[in-house]
Amino acid sequence: MKSYLKISAAAAVLIALGACASQPEAPPPVEPAPPVEQPAPPPPPPPPPVAEQPTGPVPGSLDDFRVNVGERVYFDLNEYRLDSDDQEILKLQAAWLQSYPAVRIMVAGNCDERGTREYNLALGERRASVVKDYLVSLGVDPSRIDTISYGKERPIAAGSDENAWALNRNGFTQIVSGTTS
């Protein structure tokens, strides 16, 4: 059930992102990013372990992270524990982040609409923090990770049913800077 949910969640997110063309973080598709503050690895990094599709997004890009790694983990109702599925995704995220050490991320904690605003802000912060802690435990430098809570203010599914709520209870790893594209 849960993995099914996750697949549909990923699909929904992609659709949602496609729909929200005006989202600030929408990636500029082709333009090569100028290597801003990226002195360390002059040779292009080895391809990340998962990105195996020959025709996939450019390795190290936002799309690469979204499609090949997964940017969200999903929580159970009123929960902030990471189950094994979540841990798998976060392991992929950690590995990817190790490969692109210039990337900085913001982890956002989100909640469904079936809670009160202030408690949800606190719960979202707890979710974001749990994700961050897990990534750090896998070796990601904590200084690369910021957290923020949106409580129930940033739903990704507009519906008001169990499926939508499940999608909206998530930890969202957003790349802030340092990608190759």
Added chain:
Amino acid sequence: MTRLLLALVMAFTAAIGLAPTASAELKVLVEGSGNFQPTPLAIPDFEVRGGTNTDLARQIADVVRNDLESTGLFEMQNPASFIQKDLSIDVQPRFADWKIIKTDGLVVGAFEELPDGKIAVSFRLWDVYAGEVMRINGQPGRRLTTTPDNWRRIAHKIADSIYTRLTGEDPYFDSRIVYIAETGPKLNRVKRLAIMDSDGANQQYLTPGTNTVLTPRFSPSAQEITYMSYEGGRPRVYLFNIETGRQELLGNFPGMTFAPRFSRDGESVLLTQAEHGNSDLYIMNLQTRQSRRLTDHPAIDTSPSMSPDGRSIVFTSDRGGSPQLYIMNTDGSPRTCPSGGRDVACRITFNKGQYSTPVWSPRGDLVAFTKQLGGKFYIGVIGTDGTGERLLTEAYLDEGPDWSPNGRVIVYFRESRPGAGPQLWSVDLSGRNERRLQTQTEASDPAWSPLLE
């Protein structure tokens, strides 16, 4: 001595002789607390004495009638039924005419435009059945003056006077409500700070909507609001002066700050700071800008609200496994819990469901809250010792209660069904008078101002 004796004997015989008469006084005992009925009131349009602005005179009377009717405690008599048409503030009304339509109270007013450009409204409140004027502030009438564009406040003050005289409650019409005006699709909401009069008039926006703002709360003593804003991409608590429009970051906390609320004296702000995923309560003195940590617990502690005497704080915590209401001493010392034992924080909610957003009533005896149970949300009140829980409303989502300045009415927001946008509602403490407050946009997070000066 003989005279005294004589008097005694006479008195005695008189008493005996009159005994049947004496016992003939019929004793009638009416028991119970009564069955509530709204009090019938007649408020004819005000007489225009100076000037010609009959429209304004009528509008003022309209606002008075609307304020009083909105309480659910009064029933406005239909003007078509009025018999006496020649009312004057200077002359006693013909009570018989008003008894016929069974009105308990009669308000007679006069409107004037003054030479200096101001307007004045005088009024008297008559007790129809007693046949006498009801004094307000010890006076048999009131006269209020102001500039014409401020006319609504005159109306609210008149309504407040009448309400207070007839119910014994403190006034509340001459006040405002701040809220969050919501526009745009659900996935990309624009949230702005907005303000309106307590009756929904004079709606204005205070912030432009470039940053999401949440949970505004009024200072009990000043024209100041505290709220949370995502300004600069970081969620933090700000102060906002509504007279100057100036916004100021509150404190220098490393983590996210949210859930602010003024202390009852207006001198401090209680808030929540989340650091490393853990939310705890803090209090910040607005003069010294010193902050003090109130709770230090690995569970979520949030939504603090202080008692009117400043000694206690009620808040939401999930330290027991799910969100519930707790009360602590402001100084952090242990207290004796109503459920037994001593603890630094005493849980007061033990019924089924989750409880959050507690707000201590201005009267001090009750806490209003949001409750979640079985897929529904409720607004309710509970005694500060955890007894006497009463649910006042129920909906798909009812959230975020706040008290009117007199502690008689609760304002909150509601999503009536899944997918419906939020709207502002109010309910009387008795649970009787649930009604919607009209706003231009969808709206949430209402908070009541203190009574205007």
Added chain:
Amino acid sequence: MLRGLTVSTIVHASVLAMAVLSWPHQKSDCDKMIERLKKEEPGLAPVDILMRIPQCASAIDVPIDFVEIGLVTDIAPVQKPEEPEEKEEEAVPEEVEAQPEPPPEEESAPEEEEVVVPDEEAEPPPPEKKEEPKKEEPPPKKEEPKLIEKQKPKATDDLDFLNEFEDILKDKAQDERRKPREEAPPQINKPVLRDAQETRPGAGERRGNTVSLQAAMRRQIYTCWRGVSDLPKEDQIDVEMRITLNPDGTLKGNVELVNPRSRPIGRSGIAVDVALRAVRKCAPYQLPEDDYDLWKDINVTISPTQP
């Protein structure tokens, strides 16, 4: 009782006299009465005169609580210009733009109470507006019906010993009042209508009449009583009143407050207001005229404290 009766007669007579005297509401009469009052009690404030002869309101320079409302609470306009358009049911008033800041001095200080009281002497300055929300009422005496005061000088009464009789009679009456209640099955929150037809076994004809009259009165008063459930428990006080009825069921004279003797300060005053209004509003009462002597004088207690 005897004394009560006498006093009551005097009171009623004086009420009637006043009513007769003041019946034609012509200015001349009013002026005369005002003059007389002023002569009899120099220093009497116009307000008090009005209270005694309210029908002469127009002849008196009526003081009123003057309140000037200021513009203290301006709201700054939204700073950023990108204000999205709103549905303009109730457009943001322009005046706010027109006068963004409150004029600093002038408004804030004096506006609070420009309360003008014409007569400096007798009338205490009305409470400041700030105190308004307090539950305080003006000194209670003001509220107290003047006529009742005449009954007060009890302490100097040289027929004081009669009070004992009165008390005994009252106690007895009270016992009578309670007895039927004790025998009645427990009742819940509702007016007692049940015993309307009941006659108590062993009681005489008159007795039975009394019980049904009581029930009839209860029923009628209850419908006129809006209740006190809104008041805090401690303010839901019992109110005992005495009324005298005409044979047609209309009120003869005013309703007399027995207990409390005058309208209390604070919110329990509302309980008294509501009780008085119920008894006044319910008149004329529908009662069998044949038994007029049984219901001519009625002592009514509205008792929210008894469930």
